[in-house]
Amino acid sequence: MSFDRDLVAPDAEGDERLIEAALRPKRLDEFIGQARVREQLSLVLQSALRRNRPPDHVLMSGGPGLGKTTLSMIIATELSVPLRITSGPALERAGDLAAILSTLSEGEVLFIDEIHRMARPAEEMLYLAMEDFRVDIVVGKGPGATAIPLEVAPFTLVGATTRAGLLPAPLRDRFGFVAHMEFYDVAELEQVLHRSSRLLGLQLPGDAAHEIAGRSRGTPRIANRLLRRVRDFAEVRAGGVVTRDVASAALNLYEVDAEGLDRLDRAVLGALLRKFGGGPVGLSTLAVAVGEEPETVEVVAEPFLVRQGLLARTPRGRVATAAAWVHLGLTPPPDAFGASMLVDLEDDLGQV
Numbered sequence: 360m361s362f363d364r365d366l367v368a369p370d371a372e373g374d375e376r377l378i379e380a381a382l383r384p385k386r387l388d389e390f391i392g393q394a395r396v397r398e399q400l401s402l403v404l405q406s407a408l409r410r411n412r413p414p415d416h417v418l419m420s421g422g423p424g425l426g427k428t429t430l431s432m433i434i435a436t437e438l439s440v441p442l443r444i445t446s447g448p449a450l451e452r453a454g455d456l457a458a459i460l461s462t463l464s465e466g467e468v469l470f471i472d473e474i475h476r477m478a479r480p481a482e483e484m485l486y487l488a489m490e491d492f493r494v495d496i497v498v499g500k501g502p503g504a505t506a507i508p509l510e511v512a513p514f515t516l517v518g519a520t521t522r523a524g525l526l527p528a529p530l531r532d533r534f535g536f537v538a539h540m541e542f543y544d545v546a547e548l549e550q551v552l553h554r555s556s557r558l559l560g561l562q563l564p565g566d567a568a569h570e571i572a573g574r575s576r577g578t579p580r581i582a583n584r585l586l587r588r589v590r591d592f593a594e595v596r597a598g599g600v601v602t603r604d605v606a607s608a609a610l611n612l613y614e615v616d617a618e619g620l621d622r623l624d625r626a627v628l629g630a631l632l633r634k635f636g637g638g639p640v641g642l643s644t645l646a647v648a649v650g651e652e653p654e655t656v657e658v659v660a661e662p663f664l665v666r667q668g669l670l671a672r673t674p675r676g677r678v679a680t681a682a683a684w685v686h687l688g689l690t691p692p693p694d695a696f697g698a699s700m701l702v703d704l705e706d707d708l709g710q711v
């Protein structure tokens with residue numbers, strides 16, 4: 360048994376990247392939600408514009424599909440400067456980075472996606488460039504090697520990472536502003552959906568937007584993806600008209616439930632409740648029960664279930680919460696894992 364995760368996976372692949380580019384807000388005032396980050400960033404940008412200097416380096420931190428790349432591109436647009444795009448995995452050797460840095464124009468924004476995946480030598484070169492706008496190019500090997508200093512035009516580094524914890528402290532400390540991207544609430548996702556529908560030339564009634572937003576896992580990328588599946592369904596089966604019922608029927612067909620859980624998520628919860636009485640049960644046993652690799656269960660299904668308060672990872676194994684029983688329409692046993700216990704557990708987990 361294996362599950363198709365494409366619909367609610369937070370990452371984008373292949374053609375989706377192209378579609379995303381078309382749906383990306385271009386200006387800060389088009390960017391929906393993230394009110395705090397938007398205000399903070401807007402101050403950083405406005406003051407830089409007033410001083411006529413490149414702003415401090417910016418780090419975007421947050422889960423996949425929350426708008427890090429989008430916001431990074433907006434920074435360059437708002438500053439009316441060119442944007443250079445690269446990514447951590449592409450910067451394997453220091454020379455890869457030196458080649459980019461040495462050709463930056465003054466004020467340019469350098470965007471490094473997945474910056475936590477940069478190789479060590481490039482990282483060290485970046486420290487110096489960020490701080491002193493200079494790099495040392497090492498020529499030759501062994502005792503005869505010399506470092507030739509090279510000036511770099513003042514630029515703004517914008518880094519994006521889903522794993523800020525993996526960044527070495529010296530790199531993290533050199534960013535003047537860290538934007539922490541949060542999950543979006545349903546009302547914000549409704550706005551994202553209305554905006555995307557306009558761009559796709561689709562009529563989306565408010566209650567249909569609400570229906571889709573509630574199943575989107577707090578993530579604009581997933582909202583946009585579900586919207587496209589609803590559009591397909593409406594075109595083929597409902598004369599192109601999207602209503603709340605059409606949206607709901609479409610998403611039921613794709614097995615995305617009212618809280619955004621998909622088949623694997625429900626299989627994991629179902630096994631935990633029906634086969635193991637709600638746990639605790641070990642990860643590998645749980646994985647065997649749903650016919651998946653432990654890693655798939657742990658990395659793909661569990662984070663969202665934990666976030667929704669449906670499952671807890673405890674030192675003794677996985678445990679379903681009272682909410683999980685309710686979600687699957689079952690009656691929780693009197694001693695089901697309740698919300699008050701969860702708080703204690705999170706403390707415990709810190710020490711495991």
Ligand SMILES: Nc1ncnc2c1ncn2[C@@H]1O[C@H](COP(=O)(O)OP(=O)(O)OP(=O)(O)O)[C@@H](O)[C@H]1O
Nearest residue numbers: 379382383390391423424425426427428429579580
């Ligand atoms: N605040 C927003 N308003 C409107 N649309 C948004 C917003 N944030 C993200 N989106 C849409 O969601 C999609 C994914 O956003 P983006 O590519 O910026 O995410 P990301 O954080 O860079 O993800 P990853 O970590 O996978 O690189 C884009 O198509 C974008 O249009």
Ligand SMILES: [Mg+2]
Nearest residue numbers: 427428472519
């Ligand atoms: Mg991105």
